[in-house]
Amino acid sequence: MSTATLHPSQESAATRVVQTLLRSRELAIVIVLALILVVATTRRSSFVFSADGWRDTLLAPSILLLLAVGQMVVVVTRNVDLSVGSTLGITAYATGKIFVSNPETSVLVVFAAGLALGAVVGALNGLLVTVFKVPALVITLGTMYVLRGALTHEVGSDRMTAGDYPAHFEKLGNQQVLTIPVLTIIALVVVALVGYYLHTARGGRELYAIGSDPDAADLYGLPSGRRVLGAFVLCGALAGLAGVFSAARYATAFSGTGSGIELQAVAAVVIGGVAIFGGSGTVWGAAIGAFLLVTINRALPILGISEFWQGAVVGALIIGSIVLDRVLSIRRTHKLVEARDHA
């Protein structure tokens, strides 16, 4: 008890940053992502080095980026949100409804509406999970179907087409500032803000604490319910924003918009090194995971891999990253045990 188990590092700040980076789980996926980009670009330089290729490389992941960040915040608390695809579909369609009733509506209003609508869905999920203490997997599986059913009931066989979205909104789906697509810039700002909050803020750290041991967090007096609710609200709001993104990019929405994308969001989070049982992982990891997932799907045809194998490749990637996590965690445990025995 008397000997301090922790003492300040004697290495310089720069060395520590480099060492943390080298040891980080994120580095592995960055390397895979870089490899894919390099190989695809060698095969076809236009994959990155053409106006359309450059734009698509950055723009295509923007929707999944938002979903992955939201999902990561929920997963880190040892929960999951499967309803994000339905939320995305609802806001993508609602965006069209808003524009049909008034084509002059400002883009900012639509963004705010998407965020608010998504936050309401997130709050509903969060309340159900925290009040009734039912596993989020079951609750959000339920809300996923309820919301999709409600959307299909409301929309029927109607569909928003390019004619329903005004030109200024459709342009946004494609607009670039210094060759960087606007949607990507917004998504990256979200990644940075949420990542910074989770890394440094008290509330963010508490999310990790709740995820690694919910009972201990309760005993310690952390406001678990409030924090988990907050995580769901954020996840829902970002899914809502992703719906607006989807409408801007694809200029269409119908009752099936976004179905299945919730699993991609979970996959991105897992590939990004976020533990599915909560308590560890980073927003950066989830973001890179989303980037990797989308880029792989774009690159495989160029690498000459039949599209029927694309699902298999993504599956292998998920299994591979889980195995990697397991190996790393066993090694870490060994090291910690060794350190304890030597002390």
Added chain:
Amino acid sequence: MRINSKRFAAGAALALVASLGLAACGSDDNGSGGGDGGDITVTFLPKNLGNPYFDTSDAGGEKAVKEFGGTYDEVGPDTAGPDAQVSFIDTAAAQGIKGLVVSANDPTALCDSLDAARDAGTKVVTFDSDTDAECRDLFINQATSEGIAKVQVDMIAEQIGDAGEIAILSAAANATNQNAWIKLMEEELKSHPDIKLVDTVYGDDDDQTSFDKTAALLADHPNLKGIISPTTVGISAAARYLSTSKSKGKVFLTGLGTPNQMRDYVKDGTVKEFALWNPADLGYLAAYATKALVDGDITGAEGDKFTAGDLGEFTVGENGSVLLGDPYRFNAENIDDFDF
């Protein structure tokens, strides 16, 4: 022994409600089963709800059903999948529906359910996408596959000057009609020796997937001159990508689309011309064919003749199929005459 009166009352109420409900079901069965030649109940089962193509075709069906005084209904799954329609077929059969009009997501997966429905007395008519011929009474063919393949190859040949690389953006890899058309287009392309089909990709009739596959096609084939997308979802997603891409005006896009989805892209010059039949007429014909079967005017045998309201007289061809007519080409001159 005391009886818990509250619980007893609740139990009695439950039993009463249940028996009322059962009685209601019973009387309903009697009503529809007994009225011979009376109300013709026709249920439309599209591949999925939320598809404007089936919206239009089923509206045509509803119009026809109203004309002959039947009862119209539409049911269907949210998303198209091989066995997603099975439960809807079972329900329709259990309800004793007289006629079921189906666009099949899979040629064989529905057969057991359809056979059970037909054994229960329901007439089964497929439209747009057929099942195996043994599992239905009639197939309403929107156009011959040969006609569809030919019009698409003709359009792309005219647009790219009868020479260069082309690719196909299809729906699901197991979609019956898509694969039949692709095979015939490959045949048709043999008479265009300078056109080379370099790739066929599958967008799963999903906006996002089709959009991303279009991007991949353009990136993967720098010399591509044309894309044929024989699916309404695929062609509009491809048009959306093309309209925002540097390839706009260089890569020509054609295929099967609906005027409302393609209007903006025809007007901004992304797409010159595309084709389709009139889905409303297709649904209308399917409804009248169902009526003719239910009334016993036809049995689905080759050579049977029936009249379909405003569309006139039709003859059942081989394999129990009825042909609607030739595909129609939409372009900047005529697109504003249509709204579906």
